[in-house]
Amino acid sequence: MSAAKLQLLRHAMERYAPLSQSTWKQVQQSCSERKLAKGEILVQIGAPSQHLYFVCQGLLRSYTLSEDGKEYNKKFFPENTFPGSIRALLTGGPSDFALQALEASVVLAIDHPAYRRLLEKAEDLKWYHIQYLETNWVLDKEPIEVGLALSDSSARYQAFVEKHASILHRIPLHHIASAIGVTPTQLSRIRKL
The missing domain is CATH 1.10.10 (Arc Repressor Mutant, subunit A)
Known part of the structure; x- marks a missing residue:
């Protein structure tokens, strides 16, 4: 995983709140890189997920299926965004939607259990998390x-x-x-x- 991709992640996170060097080091340790081909599914509908994602390069979409198999797009995620099923991560249950690469893409996978453990003790990460949720899930x-x-x-x-x-x-x-x-x-x- 390149330092440049990690810097993209840090910059994206610090748009919401600054992170200490100690917190950032621990966030980095919970990351892994994943390359996706165009059309590849990152998260399947009905599958649990253990990762938050950050798009370094490419474009993803989230979508769900009706009972008759018709696709409904929920959201699009270009570079510097965070796709993922927050509900599935928080409940440990299955994702209600899929994540699919619309282009060849590179994402950082952030281990959610490690992130949650860090969130419990790092005040700066808590502030980032609050700001992110308020901006993207409310406003x-x-x-x-x-x-x-x-x-x-x-x-x-x-x-x-x-x-x-x-x-x-x-x-x-x-x-x-x-x-x-x-x-x-x-x-x-x-x-x-």
Whole structure:
């Protein structure tokens, strides 16, 4: 695992809160590198997971399946983001969604049990964790949920474009359609408006 990839992780974490050298050293020790081919599944639906992930390179998506096998995209994870099923990690249960590489990707796998043990004793890591959760699970997620419930498909598409402008060209259109809750044909019509 390269020092450059670890520095990417540290920089991403310290956007939320600074970490002491001692804490950072312990975080590093819980990391391993994983390379993914385009299309490779990192986490299967229904499988437990013992890792948080950090995207160093590439693009991942999280998705779930309906009872009839239809895919529904939940979120996209480009470089410098943290994909994973937090619920599955916290409960020890199966993941409700899969993580799949949309491009050849490199991720750092952070051992969750080791991370939790460190979280219990490192105040700076606790502060990082709080800031991360507030930003990504409250401030970012709430408007998305309200938008899905109250917006029409054109408004959802525009919001998606604004939120993902820097990676839009990397996401296949059928995945965008799934993410905003329309068919690819409906998306084609929306894009022509």
